[in-house]
Amino acid sequence: MKNGTAFGALAHFLQERFPVDKMNFHSMVEKKEVPVHSMSWGYYTGGLTLFFFIIQVVTGLLLLFYYQPTVSDAYASVEYITKYVTGGALIRNIHSWSSSCMILFAMIHMITAFAMKAFEKPREITWIAGVLLLFITFTFGFTGYLLPWNQIAVNASKVGLQSVEAAGQYLPGQLSQLPRMAIETFQGEASVGQSTLGRFYAMHVVLLPMAIAALLGLHLLSVQLHGMSQGVDEPPRKVEKFFPVFFFKDVSLWSAVFLILFVIASTVPFDSFLPFPLLEPYNAMGSTPPGIKPEWYFYFVYYPLEMLPFWVILLASNIAVVVLLLTPWIFRGTSRRTLRYISLAASAYLVVITLFGQDILHMVKPGF
Amino acid sequence: MIDSVLFIALPYLAIFVCVFGSIYRIRRQPITYSSLSSQFLENQGLLWGSVPWHIGILLILLGHFIAFLMPSLWQGAMSHAVVLAGVESLGLGLAIVCTVGLVVLGVRRITSARIQAVTSGMDLIVLLLLLAQVGLGLATAVMYRSGALWCSATTTPYVWSIVSFHPDMSFVQDMPVIIKGHIVGAWLLILLTPFSRLIHMFAVPFQYLFRPPQQVVWTDPRRQEAAVETLSEEESRRHFLKASVGISSGLLLLGIGVTDKLARFFFGPRLSQKEEAELMQFRLDRLKLTAEQKQLELERQESPYILVGELADLSPDEGKYFIDYAMLPAMAFKGEDGLPLLLSAKCTHLGCTVGNKVDDKGKILCPCHLSYFDIKSGEPNPNSPAKLPLPHIGWVLMDTRGNVLVSRTASGQTKGSADQAALAGARVYIAKSLAEETT
Structure with a gap:
């Protein structure tokens, strides 16, 4: 009998999150309304992330036609794309710029959603799907970074993977080998090599896209089912129709953003921020060149990793993941005012560490 | 007519x-x-x-x-x-x-x-x-x-x-x-x-x-309402007309541009013979590198000894890189006693390859996170991110005829001895037996 009630509670929970009677065009599109208030700009961040994802899919498919995932050919094929294929350099450059933009907007989207308390009942599943989407997006960035097989790509991936191994020292007995074994399974061999390239390639172009498509479907379905969250404390005085008013505003914004992206991608090569030797083909026999750093979107964990003891990072990141996943229940009673302060603090941390991490590191540890 | x-x-x-x-x-x-x-x-x-x-x-x-x-x-x-x-x-x-x-x-x-x-x-x-x-x-x-x-x-x-x-x-x-x-x-x-x-x-x-x-x-008032509605309808029709003209001409231009570029993208580049040759050479070099590495791997699975180099070529100031039995980077120096000094080059912090130039304090530097290692003991500086020493690697010295002159295990036990004259033409090897001993 107890089982029955537990099952009943689960059924009730799901019923509230996925109201079948609302699953029709009328309530999901025609009836949907978007509140207009001072935080309304937050409603555009998710759409922009989606837009950059679409660009990634299209440009990624194009790159697939020429890229070859082997240690001997990967670098040469990327060079072939940028040097010889018509529009190849532009497409690759759009792909790299747009990847950064997608991660940036996914982060902004999460922070604004948090500040607007958009995770409240019945939107818990939307939030959790969103957090998982963010993790997948980071994994996309990490796996894609290795594919050009140049010095920075391989060495940064090595360092990134190896840093997980350090978790072993805090585990007792046989378990201390667990992180190393996990990493070696992930990369397919003792060090980053052909197996790693093959696996990262498979993840980047097949597994992660499938995962992101599934989760994105869930995320968007929930968003359309429950409508936009109110976002502010007072009920909005004005609303606009999702379709066509908000939808067309969204599309206009996308066009403007595409124009900017296109201009940047055709004028500023993404690689131009890296010193030349890091873009040389990877050389397994030589020493690691200086200046190996992850992409900017990993700075928020990279710089603390350089400055603080490993266990602090380990603990903090585990807590952060748990808090993010449990946000709808942890912050259920928190006021929007407080949530906004927390978001501001988090954004301040991210901005400062990303922009000034190098200088802070230099102050803490002279010589870097 | x-x-x-x-x-x-x-x-x-x-x-x-x-x-x-x-x-x-x-x-x-x-x-x-x-x-x-x-x-x-x-x-x-x-x-x-x-x-x-x-x-x-x-x-x-x-x-x-x-x-x-x-x-x-x-x-x-x-x-x-x-x-x-x-x-x-x-x-x-x-x-x-x-x-x-x-x-x-x-x-x-x-x-x-x-x-x-x-x-x-x-x-x-x-x-x-x-x-x-x-x-x-x-x-x-x-x-x-x-x-x-x-x-x-x-x-x-x-x-x-x-x-x-x-x-x-x-x-x-x-x-x-x-x-x-x-x-x-x-x-x-x-x-x-x-x-x-x-x-x-x-x-x-x-x-x-x-x-x-x-x-x-x-x-x-009743008619007023109807009039406003008619007005807004007229307005929206006007907007619709203008917008469709703008959007369709934009789409037309975009379509022409994208089709042109995409067709050429899929058509692929047509290279000149010189470019083709350059590209081929580059690819061949990369393939050779890969082949060399596979060769090294096979060698390490089969041979009991791997040549590191002539003892005379080793220097106390600059390490010679080689690949050890675990396919990881290592380097060889000449020690103070005139015998080889072999160290792993894989940084014990996050696995970067350590630099091979010895500074005036007898240390080598890992460029990733600035760990200094003493080449004699392998120990890192106390405030380095790396905490564990770079392990030593055992070696065997042979003369040109393949007779073992001296050998040393990873833990530092030396067997045999040789005078300067015999060392002159000696070669440094790493040995499978010594590598297995350590693991």
């Missing part, structure tokens, strides 16, 4: 009648100077007929006019194969749209009883003539391709010769009969303009697009 009638007399007659006839009709019978709309009587068929017909024919006529009025500009644009193909396919598509619209209009005029009541004989003649004209145009486009290009040497100078009063039909006299028919059809339509509903082309209400919206002010 018949040609001079059709290509010289008919044009002048048509133009004369059209200009003066239209002026006469507009001044004398201003009420009739319209399209005689039948939208009232039948709406659905009109929408699907009139709209495609007018969109199609207006753009096609625009194309004809540009070709006639700005021949040099037109010819310059058409000399690009891509533009020519674009204009040709656009024209063909529009002609099909026109035909569909005309057929719908014709069927409507024949089948609807209400329309029949207001249809005159002239309406039917104009309809048939238009259908024939569009059909001949389509046939010309299909059978005599690149009309946009050849027109600049034939029909354009012909039309110019007519309007500049130096008629010269030799430009078109020898053309195929279909094209001649198309030209004659055009003069006939111009001729019929003042006598038919075609005159409405002079009554296009362009000002509707630009005049400010009219607001009807009612004193009755």
Whole structure:
């Protein structure tokens, strides 16, 4: 009998999150309304992330036609794309710029959603799907970074993977080998090599896209089912129709953003921020060149990793993941005012560490 | 003789009648100077007929006019194969749209009883003539391709010769009969303009697009509401029209650009022989590197000893990189005792390859996180991110005949000894037996 009630509670929970009677065009599109208030700009961040994802899919498919995932050919094929294929350099450059933009907007989207308390009942599943989407997006960035097989790509991936191994020292007995074994399974061999390239390639172009498509479907379905969250404390005085008013505003914004992206991608090569030797083909026999750093979107964990003891990072990141996943229940009673302060603090941390991490590191540890 | 009638007399007659006839009709019978709309009587068929017909024919006529009025500009644009193909396919598509619209209009005029009541004989003649004209145009486009290009040497100078009063039909006299028919059809339509509903082309209400919206002010509150609604509907229609023109021209440009680039993207580059050779060389070098590495791997699985180098080549200041039995980077120095000193080069912090230059304190540096390691003990500096020492690697010294002179295990136990003379030509090896001992 107890089982029955537990099952009943689960059924009730799901019923509230996925109201079948609302699953029709009328309530999901025609009836949907978007509140207009001072935080309304937050409603555009998710759409922009989606837009950059679409660009990634299209440009990624194009790159697939020429890229070859082997240690001997990967670098040469990327060079072939940028040097010889018509529009190849532009497409690759759009792909790299747009990847950064997608991660940036996914982060902004999460922070604004948090500040607007958009995770409240019945939107818990939307939030959790969103957090998982963010993790997948980071994994996309990490796996894609290795594919050009140049010095920075391989060495940064090595360092990134190896840093997980350090978790072993805090585990007792046989378990201390667990992180190393996990990493070696992930990369397919003792060090980053052909197996790693093959696996990262498979993840980047097949597994992660499938995962992101599934989760994105869930995320968007929930968003359309429950409508936009109110976002502010007072009920909005004005609303606009999702379709066509908000939808067309969204599309206009996308066009403007595409124009900017296109201009940047055709004028500023993404690689131009890296010193030349890091873009040389990877050389397994030589020493690691200086200046190996992850992409900017990993700075928020990279710089603390350089400055603080490993266990602090380990603990903090585990807590952060748990808090993010449990946000709808942890912050259920928190006021929007407080949530906004927390978001501001988090954004301040991210901005400062990303922009000034190098200088802070230099102050803490002279010589870097 | 018949040609001079059709290509010289008919044009002048048509133009004369059209200009003066239209002026006469507009001044004398201003009420009739319209399209005689039948939208009232039948709406659905009109929408699907009139709209495609007018969109199609207006753009096609625009194309004809540009070709006639700005021949040099037109010819310059058409000399690009891509533009020519674009204009040709656009024209063909529009002609099909026109035909569909005309057929719908014709069927409507024949089948609807209400329309029949207001249809005159002239309406039917104009309809048939238009259908024939569009059909001949389509046939010309299909059978005599690149009309946009050849027109600049034939029909354009012909039309110019007519309007500049130096008629010269030799430009078109020898053309195929279909094209001649198309030209004659055009003069006939111009001729019929003042006598038919075609005159409405002079009554296009362009000002509707630009005049400010009219607001009807009612004193009755009920009607007031209705008026506002009508106003907003009119407004939105206007916006819709403007937006669709903007969006469709934008999309057209984008489409041309994207198609052009994408086609070339998939077509792939066509390299010169020199580029091809360079590329091939680069790929071959990369393949050789990979092959070398596989060779190293195989060697490490099979041979009991791997050569690191001549003892004489080792230096106390700069390490020689080699790959150890675990396929990880390592380096060899010459120690203070004149014997080899072999160290793993994989940083114990995060696995970067440690640099091989020894500084004046006898330390080597890992560039990733600035760990300094002492080469004698392998120990890192106390404040380095790396906490564990770089492990030593056991080695074997052999003379040129393969006799083992000296060997040392990873933990530092030395076996055998040799004098300076024997060491002179000795070679340094790593040994499988010593490597297995450590693991």
